[in-house]
Amino acid sequence: MRSFLAGIGFIAGTAAVFLALTYPRCHRELKVAKARLLAGSRILKTAHGEIEYSVQGEGVPVLTLHGAGGGYDQGFWAAKLVFPDGYKLVSVSRYGFLRTPLPPNASIRSQATAYKDLLDHLGIQKIVVLGNSAGGPSATQFANDYPERVSALILLSAVSEASATGDKPAFYAGIIHRIQQSDYAYWLMTKFLRPMMLSLVGVPGHVYANFDPAQKQRAQEMLDIMHPMSPRYRGTMNDGEMLQHEGVSTDHVSARTLILHAKDDALVSYRHAEHAHKVLRGSRLVLFETGGHAMLSQTDAVRQNVSEYLRLQ
DSSP states (O other), rough: OHHEEEEHHHHHHHHHHHHHHHHHHHHHHHHHHHHHHHHTEEEEEEETEEEEEEOSSSSSSEEEEEOOOOOOOHHHHHHHOOOSSSSEEEEOOOOTTTTTOTTTOOOOOHEEEHHHHHHHHOOOEEEEEEEGGHHHHHHHHHHHHHHGGGEEEEEEEEESSOOOSOOOOHHHHHHHHHTTOHHHHHHHHHHOHHHHHHTTTTOOHHHTTTTOOOHHHHHHHHHHHTOOOOGHHHHHHHHHHHHOOOOOOOOOOOSEEEEEEETTTTSSSHHHHHHHHHSSSSEEEEEEESOOGGGGGHHHHHHHHHHHHHTTT
């Protein structure tokens, strides 16, 4: 019994020391991240609710729609991996992410209408739309409902239906949701268990093991940009609920569409890309054998494919 109690005491003491060493650092970084988020965006009140947005750069306009666990900041991060200089990036926080409220009866269609209201406010008549991961459904819906406003649609590791073979099992999704509700738990995972956290968000261990230093840096940036995580949780939950209750309309999509996905994406199966290619007439599908979710090891190839595709318009 004494040995057992001593062991419990040692574990408790070690945990207390670890907490004392790590929590203050997490708190400092959380404070800086929150200040950055508040300073980097604006709120537009529309007839369809409030929407948080930000604009960076000059040139051809791009509407960038982030994935789960994201916000306008993640939208910028993803777009800058895809587009070189010479583009005007318009990034939003989708329903329930960061400072965009989750309205009653939120739907993919009403979310697309909010994008239209934002572009009207900004005086942008036509735009390239980038739908990344869970940003795919509302990107496609926007292209369907307002075809005259979309010059090209790009779907990157994008969701296109409620489910597809190969998506994360419910057990893993449950772990992700629990981590998302605690900024401290998420921070610990990104700092001390990076490969495990990347695996949970769709980058398999064998993919990460083959990353070069620059790719590992991009992977860390992807994780860091989602800190704090808790203000993004409601939006992540809402994404799944909306897709379960409504489909995505595609009958009126007329914009040229480029679909890019990795076959070893462990979060969003490449079956989503195949489905999108099937229902989006005239679309071009580019599948990579490896790259994981977000295709961090394929950024040069992704950028080249996007640049060539847009030049052909």
